[in-house]
Amino acid sequence: MITIDAEHLTSADLLALADRQVPIQLGSETLHRVLGSRQVLERLTQAPDAIYYGINTGFGDLCDVRISPDNIEALQRNLILSHACGTGEEIPPRINDLIQLLKIRNLSLGYSGVRTETLHQMVALFNAGVRPVIHSQGSLGASGDLAPLAHLALMLIGEGMGDFQGSRLRAKAILNQLGLSPLQLGAKEGLALLNGTQFSTAYGAWAVEEGRALLGWADATAALSMDACLCQSAPLSDHLHQLRKQHGQIFSAAQIRKWLAGSPLSPLPRPAVQDPYAFRCAPQVHGASHDAWNYVHQVIEREINAVTDNPTVFSEQEEILSGGNFHAQPVALALDFLAIAMAELGSIAERRIFQLVSGKRGLPPFLVHKPGLHSGLMIAQYTAASIVSQSKQLCTPASVDSIVSSNGQEDHVSMAANAATKLYRVIENTRTVLAIEWMTAAQALDFRDPNQTSALLNPLVQTYRERVPFLSEDRIISEDIHQTIDFIREHDTMVLD
Secondary structure, three states: OEEEOOOOOOHHHHHHHHOOOOOEEEOHHHHHHHHHHHHHHHHHHOOOOOOOOOOOEOOHHHOOOEOOHHHHHHHHHHHHHHHOOOEEEEOOHHHHHHHHHHHHHHHHOOOOOOOHHHHHHHHHHHHOOOEEOOEEEOOOOOOOOHHHHHHHHHHHOOOOEEEEOOEEEEHHHHHHHOOOOOOOOOOOHHHHHHOOOHHHHHHHHHHHHHHHHHHHHHHHHHHHHHHHOOOOOHHHOHHHHHHHOOHHHHHHHHHHHHHHOOOOOOOOOOOOOOOOHHHHOHHHHHHHHHHHHHHHHHHHHHHHOOOOOOOEEEOOOOEEEOOOOOOOHHHHHHHHHHHHHHHHHHHHHHHHHHHHOEOOOOOOEOOOOOEOOEOOOHHHHHHHHHHHHHHHHHOOOOOOOOOOEHHHOEOOOOOHHHHHHHHHHHHHHHHHHHHHHHHHHHHHHHOOOOOOOOOOHHHHHHHHHOOOOOOOOOOOHHHHHHHHHHHHHHOHHHHHO
16 A cells, blocks of 8 residues: 655656556545644634635635535535536546546645545545546636546546446446445535646646656657768767756757767768758757756646645634635646647657658668659658647647636636646657657668667667568558557656666
8 A cells, every 4th residue: 555645746656656556545644634624624614704715605706605504515516516517538547547646635735624534535436446537628727627626526426427447337336336425525525626736737747757758769769860860979069068058958968979879870971061950959959848848847746746726724723715726827837838848859850750761861762662662751751740730739828818707706717727638639749750750760770781870779779670670662651650659658768767
């Protein structure tokens, strides 16, 4: 069992927990914090003149409507039912798991006023492998990710649908199979479940870890392309990059130099005094994405460990404060930034693909014997170009938009959820483009035979060739691309060592 407590969680920690290899549990200190928070909430709300947003009032523009004590449970249930307005495609299973973990994490910090039994039920459902049906559309990223988190909360009260043991079932059926009863939510609990940035932060945590791997692959694929294209080594000199003083650029150049060290191709004559920007400026472009990733990584890890619901219960001070920690502007800006940074990796990779298939530097057009009879990798570059164009369109920032909602009460929203779902597609697109570059560079390298690449790159290329053989004549390239995507996924650790 892994105990959820107040210790700092990284995005990598979170993804490891999402693997469900080991069950999670709530530690005694966590339960003590949660219980203390609940006791303070119940004590403060019993005062005759007490009025607290969402605890004994309506929601949004209905915040001035007082709710009688005998309707408090109905208020919380109605909140979940009315806010379950999600539409669009269902979110990926991995993101579903991360949302559940993040909500458990958020509530376990002891500032939300929920009951311990509510948290225990959430943990039991997660450990059982239950995935509530959650849709990708519906959140404005300001009053929390209300719609998607409402679909998460439905499962707890025995409503909605979920996936369990390979079947799509009604929530009540899942709870019955697990020996659990639908929760009768107490004061504030429905609001605590719905408020928060867990939907957008889940996408962010996934994207940060995927982005870490893609940055490693971008440097590796660029190195292989540069070696196959007989590029100059001078642009990789540390002396040059130290003068620029940009940390990501310095790091990227060092990584590419590491990949190329000792290559048997390096002594061969260079065909040009200067190489195209896609090769020569790879450290500058990749490095900027490295720096952007570092910033986003910090923002997402702060959010993983943050309290983002409302109102907030402060046990020691014995007060309940209503604020706006649910507003996801920090996350929205970061996710938009990461989408741009990841898309740029794909953009410059596509230019290297273009150069490799152009029939220059002693390489045949489209990297195939008998070009004309065979088209080789001609259309692979088309595919990369199409994907890169789509990513550029997806990089229009979501965070610059805001649409007034709740009759003007919620008059500025972050659109973080839209930034999150766009980023997911950009990450997947970038992985595909890098896979096409790797496939293309490996094909180009084979035309340098008997020369091979560096001692670090060569084993990776040889392992790849066991899956995707040299393209000697036309075949279905889509199958090669998908095999290469799988290869990249399976060998992430090799580019991060």
